[in-house]
Amino acid sequence: MDRGGRYLNRPAASLRTAFLLWSPQTNATFSQRLKVLDRIRKRYPKPAWKLMLGILPTGHDSFSPTPSTRWRDFSTDKKEVVTYQLIGKGAEAVLDRLLEDIGSNAARWVALLDRWSDLGDRRQKAAEQLKQVAQGNPTKDDRELLRTKLRGVLHHHRSFRDADWVLPEEDIAELQVIYDALAPLDPIESVAWLFDPSVSLPNPTGDWDKDEKLLQSQRAVAAAALLRAHGTERFFDLIETVREPGFLGQAIAQSDAPEDIQRTLLVQALRSERDADQVFARGLVWTKYRSAGRAWAEGLFDETLKGDWGDKALLTILLALPAAGWVWSLTKRAGEVIEALYWKRFNILWSKEDDADPTYVVEKLIEAGRARASVHFIGYHLHGGTTFASELLARALFEAGSQPVERELDGNDQMLQYYAEEIFKRLDEAKDMSTDTLVKLEWLYLPLFEHSQRKAKWVMAELASNPDLFVQLLSAVYKPTQDSEVVEPPVENEEHAQAVANQAYRLLRIWDVIPGTQADGSIDGAKLEAWIKEARKLAHALGRGVIADQKIGELLSASKVDADGIWPAVPVREVIEAIRSRDLETGVMVGKFNRRGVTSRAYGAGGSQERQLAKQYRDWSQATAFDWPRTSGILENLAKDYDRQATAHDQDAERLDWR
Template sequence: MRPVRASEQHRWLFDDWHPDLGASLRDDFEAREREVDLARERAVTQIIAEEGLPGVTALAQVAKLPWAVGSALARSGGEFDMEALSLLDSEDTSLVQFSDGFARMRRGREARMIRQWVAQFAGRPVAQARLLLTLDDVQDAWAMLIDLPEEVDSAYWAEFAPYGRGADFPHASEAARQLLRHGRAAMAVDALSLYARRDAVEVDVVVDALNEFGNAEDPEVGRVSEYDLTTLLDYLRLHSVDESVLARLEWKFLPVLHDESRAKSLHRLVARDPASFVQLVEYAFKPSVEGNESEPPRVDPELAANAYRLLREWRMVPGTNEDGVVEQEKLESWLHDVRALLSETGHLELGELQIGEVFAHSPSESDGTFPARAVRNVLEAAPNDRFERGFIIGLHNKRGVTSRGMTDGGKQEYDLAQQYDAWAARVEATHPRTAGALRSVADSYRDEGRRNDEEARRFLEGMDL
């Protein structure tokens, strides 16, 4: 049953990272690796003796680890440098891996030998580039690239990978620059994310990479995860990058940032800049003014969804300072400008409802009253009830998802109603409209609590199975 050809007899050694040699070396990994290397070297030596180099390359084409075949050939001591290396630009990926394994083992750590080989493969840019990629010291490779044709440079950066360079790789920023220059923005972002965790990349390169990523079709886009993007955005925040730059990047990547807290700069921009808020409302909603004969501009559905999501997640009341206090003058100035712009676009009603919803996320005053006094003053002076309606909607929405036992009834809702009643009682004398809105929320929670009590009663009586 034993195969006749040596290349078939020893293939099993090159189909597994850790072939079972029968030796009991499980507790000594290095000794086991030496035994495997020696067994592979002996196998290749026998294949060369019986079948020549074609037998070795044939094995590389069918083995699961073609690089291991090339590495074993390099250790065997035969003079096959040019024959093995000439396969570096082969169209067969197995032979490329075989040749790469040979080159990495044969040259050791010597840039001098790589330089000699590169010179011998003049006119074959892919082979030259792949030889340079075997160098551990990227500076040696980059120094050689300067004197080589542009085709070699392009081939080198088309396959360059930042992985396996060590935790203290000092050239991550320069590598990312070159990857960007050669149209590999996804790989650049992935590399920068890897080394940003060690505070080892330049801020301007991170900004450039994030600006470039996603602007063109990129086959490597799958390398970039939400974690990579949030890592780099956090890195920019840590290094005090201009907030307008951060806001622009957060807007760009909002569809993949599933945690609403990761777009803080964007939220602050909307709360600070009336035009930004109005533009979001325009993207998300059609004009509500009746009789407007002008056809509203068509908005890309993805852009509209992005704007709608941001409005739903917006939590910062305009006029809020760095200490979390809502300043009356700043809030009123923002509202004045926003209303003027919304009137021009035909979105005043919708916009005021959205503003009312964000009022629900107002901070409390130092005396425990809610919402902030500046917000209460705006609610009292409003010329219509849209702020109030939005405020009530926002209060309900911010509760989020709830859970309870089958027999718990409406205790959660009664507790909330009591809280809203208490807030209403404390502001009723000075801000009756606000108190009315708070009491309406309290009443709705009491009604919901009674419904949950009834469901619990039906369950206990066996009427609701």
């Protein structure tokens, strides 16, 4: 039973590898595999169909070989040799079975059309069968399914006419005949596909710009022709049918339909309650504005406002116009409700004009509850050289960190992280931004800095200078030990406490600024010792003494190699000797191991890396044994652990040879 998923091998993939024509992962012969395949077709037709498509040879393919047994040999004495002749024979057998099982199933024909280039000399037979399906009165859904796929195939091959892989012209012409035979009688069905979000023209030029112009022309001609032949009522049926009514509005505006007819359609659509009609009107207004200009747009707005055509009509007109100061003046005239809706739906990627004030847009987006969108908007304009006040940048980040996500309009989280980081860089350079504000912002955006080139430097510096904050973070994550006899009241807001604990844990994990660190990277030993003593005292009073020592030790592991070529730095060695805490020393070892990160090595390389590390730590241990004996003990323990790891890797490499 396949439970689904994408990250592990699935049963269907295993079945495919056993039946691969060019590298079968089984000892069964070709004829034996065909017999099994026929049994599967009879008992399990759907999986069999997918299997046959999966093993049909193609121009490029790959698979993961099945591992062979290590200790017992189950192979046959005489294994069948795979030759090109055998692969060709297998392909013909599979194709015959595919064409036998396909019938009039539209979904299967769509799948087979994806492999049309792989059908070889069976392509003519397949075309004849598909032609019979097209002439056999398929259902509306099946007809549309087949037409859509055929358009894609025709478009693909005619867009690259000179490519080596393109089908012969006679085969393409055969598909064109089938496509034409599937043409619906209903006038709406026959043109609705032109107004899809992505259109594959069945007879493209091969030049993207020319194809775009060709598509625009065909849309305009089709829209005007249907309007002339069937009137406005059927035209509004078309609006309701197409997937992108905005393209239809654009087509009518670009067509040769009389101006009075275009106006009738626009007014009727603007006054309609149907969403599709409003989208159509928006496309028409946007296209018309580009040719008629601002005066036409303002006149339409005034007429709509005075004629009381409704809030939907006003909003549609405003959203169709560019991001410009004169448009925002119209939104104010429309009233508070319309203005609020406008900024709720304002597209931050929309075209703008010279009188557009980016600062005004940011403020309105924040007011509309779209601070995340404002961060994206700021990011776009920062790259364009626009500057924003530091206060506004900070406000946008604060609001974006607390407002819910509007995914459809506010962009994806990856770009939000990128733009937020760009804003932080601007705030780092600002002279009028307080450290307290930067600390609060970094705390709010802490997940951003886990994998960022810019560290959360302000909040980590604050933590390195404030032992009380360190203990607060510990208390948020860890409970007091039982032997401390510290009893704390129950948490009032569990959800908030969990969120704070997650942030605190994250900050403690990425924190690498040792207290007492100076601007040049050196460490003031007196400041470091004073910070640790105060932190330990506060933590002990709250029942967190043990975990405090461990976390302090993990932090000390971030020390650099000192000028004498020995790790850790001398002030860290001194404080280890002064504190004399086994928990702290354990934390140093744990932190140092974790900071090594992920390793990689050549196949069968063994533990050479670990032996080098063991030697280095042992040399340091011997060099520090007299002056810093506890530090020497930490270094010797690290060396012993790496000795054990080296032995384990050596044993793994040796086991690889057994295969």
